[in-house]
């Protein structure tokens with residue numbers, strides 16, 4: 206049996222080449238459902254370990270290493286890959302101490318080709334778009350999806366189309382989308398409205414939508430979990446902590462972990478903690494109400510990648526939380542930026558949204574939800590260079606309503622050696638005074 210699209214609510218299935226994002230029968234979200242019985246006969250820890258270090262496409266990619274579980278039937282030469290994945294899993298004792306746990310790893314998805322985990326989704330989505338014979342692909346984006354779509358679309362010979370909000374776009378991301386040659390439209394509307402618009406425009410024009418409502422995106426993104434567990438030599442951590450915006454990533458994580466579990470590749474499920482910004486926390490609010498419903502909000506946070514008030518993958522994220530006995534927490538912009546300064550200051554670095562992971566660990570340890578002795582993997586979703594404005598504004602203490610707890614002050618000097626030596630001496634004593 207081959208892979209099919211399956212509605213997560215009413216279980217209606219559709220052929221894999223159906224161009225649709227939601228169930229025609231009930232409007233539910235679709236999964237790419239693979240034949241796990243068939244996969245069981247071919248995949249193993251040994252197979253995936255053998256492919257580690259491969260120099261040949263597509264197995265040199267940290268997504269396509271798991272091809273049997275991502276898009277089993279696509280011919281290798283059709284895969285659009287850069288390659289992506291194979292990102293570092295940092296073991297960081299200093300940040301473990303800061304957040305209050307004994308064992309902390311950070312999986313740095315900002316180390317993907319365009320600087321965010323979106324590349325793992327986009328290699329899946331753009332490959333499928335090409336299989337379908339699409340010529341134009343589009344997304345609404347807070348920034349990283351656009352950078353990734355633009356890069357993969359041009360590689361595949363497709364026209365990329367981006368719907369941006371006309372304010373609050375991190376410059377690193379906007380510059381990538383323009384540089385990679387996508388058609389960029391700045392719209393006087395927020396992300397949630399732009400996502401509705403892109404779906405409406407796509408419906409009328411036959412453009413293919415590559416937001417995370419597209420289930421082929423999530424097939425790529427679930428490999429973050431596969432790769433993390435493989436890097437841990439198939440040991441399952443107690444916790445996975447991930448920022449939540451449109452909730453594609455957390456949805457993908459649950460699906461991937463569930464598949465690994467069903468295939469016997471892991472013998473327990475980690476718990477997933479989804480961390481939202483306090484100003485963009487509809488999932489957190491719903492979690493507080495036992496998931497009775499989702500109430501969309503108007504989102505506001507410095508972490509622009511998760512400034513989303515009506516997450517399209519809400520139901521899949523709830524499913525992830527049920528499968529993994531998961532939790533949801535919220536963190537303030539102050540906590541996000543302080544956690545970012547900690548991550549940056551260790552020479553690792555990330556964009557604001559990513560720092561939710563570390564801020565969330567600290568908060569959940571303080572609340573006693575994560576135990577001090579638990580092993581924790583935090584996912585860093587985007588690269589430090591994506592949003593230099595946020596970084597500089599923090600260190601110059603010029604952010605509204607945020608006071609830098611860990612500033613690295615920028616010193617000013619005339620062209621005078623004695624003055625510079627004086628600055629250096631004072632900087633050194635300040636360091637030792639800490």
Ligand SMILES: *Cc1c(COP(=O)(O)O)cnc(C)c1O
Pocket residue numbers: 321322323349350417448449450451452453454455510511556558559586587588
């Ligand atoms: C897209 C993105 C997120 C949010 O992921 P979702 O799948 O939308 O929940 C978080 N951080 C960064 C850096 C992102 O680009």
Ligand SMILES: [Zn+2]
Pocket residue numbers: 212213214215216217228229230231232233
């Ligand atoms: Zn349905």
